Amino acid sequence: MAGRYNENPFAEEANVNPFANGSSTRGSTVDIPLDSAKDLNREKELNAREADLRRREAEVKRIEEALAGAGVVIEERNWPPCLPIIHHDIANEIPIHLQKIQVTNFLARFLQPLILPGL
Numbered sequence: 001m002a003g004r005y006n007e008n009p010f011a012e013e014a015n016v017n018p019f020a021n022g023s024s025t026r027g028s029t030v031d032i033p034l035d036s037a038k039d040l041n042r043e044k045e046l047n048a049r050e051a052d053l054r055r056r057e058a059e060v061k062r063i064e065e066a067l068a069g070a071g072v073v074i075e076e077r078n079w080p081p082c083l084p085i086i087h088h089d090i091a092n093e094i095p096i097h098l099q100k101i102q103v104t105n106f107l108a109r110f111l112q113p114l115i116l117p118g119l
Contacts, residue, residue: 088102
C-alpha cells in the first residue's frame with residue numbers, strides 16, 4: 001500500500017501521447033439527421049405562427065389607420081401596464097392614532113435618498 005505513494009506523479013512517462021501509434025478517429029463520420037420529421041413539423045408550426053402574427057399585426061395597423069382617418073385620437077400606450085409594486089391604504093388599514101406616524105415613516109423612507117444620498 002505504501003508503494004503506490006512512493007512513485008513520482010510528475011515523472012515523464014515514455015508513451016503518454018494516445019495518438020502516437022496513429023490510431024486516430026479523425027476520419028470517421030457521424031450520421032447526424034438534419035431534416036427529421038420533428039424538425040419539419042416544428043418549422044411548419046413556426047411558419048404558421050409567424051404568418052398569424054403578421055396577419056394580426058396588419059389587422060391592428062388597418063384598424064389604427066381607420067381610426068386615425070376618422071379623427072379619433074389614439075393615445076400612446078404604456079405596454080405592459082405599470083402595476084403598483086406596493087399599495088397601502090393608510091386611511092382604511094392603519095388605526096387613526098397611528099396614521100400620522102405611518103405617513104411620517106413612509107415619507108422619511110422615500111425621501112431618505114434625496115436628503116442623505118450617500119446612505
